[in-house]
Amino acid sequence: MDFDVLNALLRPRSVAVIGASNTPGKIGYLAAKNLIESDYAGHVYPINPKGDEVLGVRAYPSVLDVPGEIDAAMVVVPAKFVPQVVEACGKKGVRGLIVVASGFSEIGLRDLEEEVVQIAHTYNMGLLGPNIVGVMSNSHHCNASFAPFMPLPGRAAMISQSGALLIAMTVASYTRHVGFDKMISVGNMADVNFADLVSWLDQDDNIACITLYVEGFQNGRRFIEVARRASKPIVALKAGVSAHGAAAAASHTGSMAGSGKVYDAALQQAGVVRASGLNNLFDRTLALSLQPPMLGDNLMVISNGGGVGVLATDAAEYYGIPLRFAPPDLQAELQASVPDFGSVKNPADLTGMGGWPEYLETVRHALRHPWVHGVVVLFCETQRNDPMDIARAIKRAVDESGVTDKPVIVSFIGGEKVETAMQWLVENGLPTYGAPDVAVDAIAALREYARNCMSAMETIVPYQDVDETVARAIIAEARAKKSGALTEFEAKQVFAAYGLPVARTELARTEDEAVALAAQIGYPVVLKILSPDILHKSDAGGVKVNLQDETEVRDAYRAILANAAAYKADAYIEGVLVQEMAPLGTEVILGSVNDSTFGPTMMFGLGGIFVEILKDVTFRVAPISSDQAMKMLVDIKGAPLLAGARGESPRDRVALAEVVSRYSQMIMALGDEIAESDANPVLVYVEGKGVKIVDARIILSA
Numbered sequence: 001m002d003f004d005v006l007n008a009l010l011r012p013r014s015v016a017v018i019g020a021s022n023t024p025g026k027i028g029y030l031a032a033k034n035l036i037e038s039d040y041a042g043h044v045y046p047i048n049p050k051g052d053e054v055l056g057v058r059a060y061p062s063v064l065d066v067p068g069e070i071d072a073a074m075v076v077v078p079a080k081f082v083p084q085v086v087e088a089c090g091k092k093g094v095r096g097l098i099v100v101a102s103g104f105s106e107i108g109l110r111d112l113e114e115e116v117v118q119i120a121h122t123y124n125m126g127l128l129g130p131n132i133v134g135v136m137s138n139s140h141h142c143n144a145s146f147a148p149f150m151p152l153p154g155r156a157a158m159i160s161q162s163g164a165l166l167i168a169m170t171v172a173s174y175t176r177h178v179g180f181d182k183m184i185s186v187g188n189m190a191d192v193n194f195a196d197l198v199s200w201l202d203q204d205d206n207i208a209c210i211t212l213y214v215e216g217f218q219n220g221r222r223f224i225e226v227a228r229r230a231s232k233p234i235v236a237l238k239a240g241v242s243a244h245g246a247a248a249a250a251s252h253t254g255s256m257a258g259s260g261k262v263y264d265a266a267l268q269q270a271g272v273v274r275a276s277g278l279n280n281l282f283d284r285t286l287a288l289s290l291q292p293p294m295l296g297d298n299l300m301v302i303s304n305g306g307g308v309g310v311l312a313t314d315a316a317e318y319y320g321i322p323l324r325f326a327p328p329d330l331q332a333e334l335q336a337s338v339p340d341f342g343s344v345k346n347p348a349d350l351t352g353m354g355g356w357p358e359y360l361e362t363v364r365h366a367l368r369h370p371w372v373h374g375v376v377v378l379f380c381e382t383q384r385n386d387p388m389d390i391a392r393a394i395k396r397a398v399d400e401s402g403v404t405d406k407p408v409i410v411s412f413i414g415g416e417k418v419e420t421a422m423q424w425l426v427e428n429g430l431p432t433y434g435a436p437d438v439a440v441d442a443i444a445a446l447r448e449y450a451r452n453c454m455s456a457m458e459t460i461v462p463y464q465d466v467d468e469t470v471a472r473a474i475i476a477e478a479r480a481k482k483s484g485a486l487t488e489f490e491a492k493q494v495f496a497a498y499g500l501p502v503a504r505t506e507l508a509r510t511e512d513e514a515v516a517l518a519a520q521i522g523y524p525v526v527l528k529i530l531s532p533d534i535l536h537k538s539d540a541g542g543v544k545v546n547l548q549d550e551t552e553v554r555d556a557y558r559a560i561l562a563n564a565a566a567y568k569a570d571a572y573i574e575g576v577l578v579q580e581m582a583p584l585g586t587e588v589i590l591g592s593v594n595d596s597t598f599g600p601t602m603m604f605g606l607g608g609i610f611v612e613i614l615k616d617v618t619f620r621v622a623p624i625s626s627d628q629a630m631k632m633l634v635d636i637k638g639a640p641l642l643a644g645a646r647g648e649s650p651r652d653r654v655a656l657a658e659v660v661s662r663y664s665q666m667i668m669a670l671g672d673e674i675a676e677s678d679a680n681p682v683l684v685y686v687e688g689k690g691v692k693i694v695d696a697r698i699i700l701s702a
């Protein structure tokens with residue numbers, strides 16, 4: 001989206017309110033009032049068929065009657081009039097449309113919505129909405145919305161897909177002491193979307209953190225790209241994870257993908273910090289908009305009570321930044337401010353004797369020490385101390401330390417005096433919370449952000465020893481047979497074209513051929529029925545394993561054909577696969593779906609009951625490097641089984657990660673052809689012995 005258009009929408013120099021009204025309570029009245037009775041410095045042009053004036057300002061019957069230029073037009077007329085209004089805006093040369101009106105795709109009127117967007121595009125206009133509250137910008141004193149209050153000023157920007165929630169958040173920002181420079185309602189996102197807004201907000205100097213309330217993306221891949229490039233933290237609350245597609249999915253992977261895990265993966269790959277709920281969204285926004293990222297894992301906790309220190313310690317472990325003992329030289333420095341019955345290890349416990357001078361000294365020492373990457377300061381209100389004295393001491397320590405690249409987060413627990421001190425701390429740039437675990441969660445968000453920045457820098461170098469032409473030829477042949485899925489034999493050939501280690505598999509059309517192929521492959525072998533009409537081969541008695549010699553192969557061949565005939569008399573039999581009998585290994589499953597939002601997406605998990613019952617799987621949007629695949633392997637709960645649990649040798653995770661990476665390259669390259677796929681089971685051997693794909697399945701896109 002053109003930045004000129006976004007400038008017009010988010011920083012308009014003039015706004016027309018089409019549907020401005022003098023009738024109190026009407027949305028057109030509220031919208032006009034917000035702009036007219038405020039410090040907004042731009043021109044406001046009320047548009048109303050009666051002309052005259054609205055709220056004392058001259059009104060015009062149409063935008064075409066307005067003498068000056070119009071950057072943005074708020075459209076507050078019933079949906080059926082919107083096309084003609086948008087047409088007039090186009091003729092007038094308006095750049096941005098803020099379509100507040102409801103009654104479009106959200107009630108099934110997709111055609112009307114598309115018509116309006118089409119008209120907007122004819123005139124190079126951008127359209128925010130429809131079905132939105134509007135846009136608010138504190139730095140421009142511009143409330144181009146019908147929300148009665150602007151949010152508490154601050155350095156965050158909120159983009160919300162829910163209008164009601166956005167209005168509630170404007171007022172909640174005051175009680176939560178979380179400041180926003182901008183609040184943007186995106187509604188149906190018929191045109192301007194999250195990615196457009198994130199890229200614009202990223203270059204806005206008034207913004208330090210971008211906060212999202214997301215129900216769904218339209219073009220998930222573009223969002224990932226924009227978010228990965230963003231230079232500011234993005235924190236998102238994702239709601240409304242649906243089980244779309246899960247019921248209809250034809251593969252194992254497909255049935256797992258509807259669980260919201262694809263969104264989890266995509267947001268992680270986009271480098272987005274996640275929020276677990278609305279409170280958490282506010283808490284994390286506060287930290288991310290006021291404090292720098294935490295560049296290492298060494299968190300120092302300073303408290304005046306053992307209890308809160310232990311709570312913070314537990315929380316630190318829970319949120320993935322477990323506390324470590326402070327190094328001896330730091331402990332020695334802290335000793336001067338801590339009584340003998342306190343502790344200098346970590347948490348540093350100043351005990352109930354700790355007053356403002358002790359807080360000042362310990363916080364300053366901790367911040368200046370190179371070992372420390374971030375500090376959480378805890379304070380329990382006691383008779384001995386005025387909370388405001390402690391607050392001032394913490395702020396002074398931060399200022400005097402001269403350190404600006406380490407986050408400091410505070411938690412105060414107590415009554416009214418504590419409330420006042422907490423607010424003062426936030427106003428002075430120090431995020432402060434009412435509980436130690438919430439403070440630790442906030443600093444964990446800053447750690448998560450720093451880690452995300454590191455992984456956003458990773459690049460993916462594609463494997464060159466792949467043969468897309470061969471893979472596409474096999475798929476074309478299957479399509480020519482009007483087949484919606486590849487046979488196991490074909491799927492394995494496609495996998496092999498991408499350098500994936502499939503167990504050697506050959507097709508026999510006669511018993512003698514089976515015997516000859518078995519001799520070539522080497523005993524023991526497996527025989528499997530190959531028929532497009534028999535999907536569940538084992539159920540049909542179509543699989544015989546561990547065949548040791550010619551006699552066993554001949555017996556198995558005959559038995560398989562007889563079983564197939566009994567199972568489905570009219571089944572078309574292509575032949576019998578003769579396959580190398582892979583030695584036992586740890587079973588894993590790989591798979592893919594072509595997600596409607598994010599496109600080709602990889603799944604990895606442990607096989608058997610782990611996938612079927614425990615659903616212990618993880619996803620990544622393709623393609624991924626083998627380093628990223630390595631991280632996928634530790635994402636699942638069963639990861640210790642691959643690392644070598646209970647005295648077993650570690651499995652060949654390096655080889656497995658390469659296989660996952662190659663697989664992701666395959667589904668990306670063939671994204672137009674492959675709807676879903678599975679490699680199941682995949683056997684992983686001890687380190688150095690590699691991986692073997694025993695069975696493969698590819699379902700073609702419609």
Ligand code: ACO
Pocket residue numbers: 018019020021022023026027028047048049050061075076077078079081085100101102103131132133162163164167
């Ligand atoms: N040009 C200029 N003005 C016009 C035009 C036009 N073509 N057509 C009508 N108007 C005027 C009307 O004369 C009226 O002014 P008046 O009060 O002086 O007579 C004004 O525009 C509004 O028109 P109404 O027909 O009175 O429409 P009403 O105000 O009842 O509803 C609205 C319009 C608000 C756009 C409504 O259709 C709507 O969509 N409501 C929902 C909006 C909403 O909630 N959006 C956010 C969703 S998110 C959330 O849930 C918070």
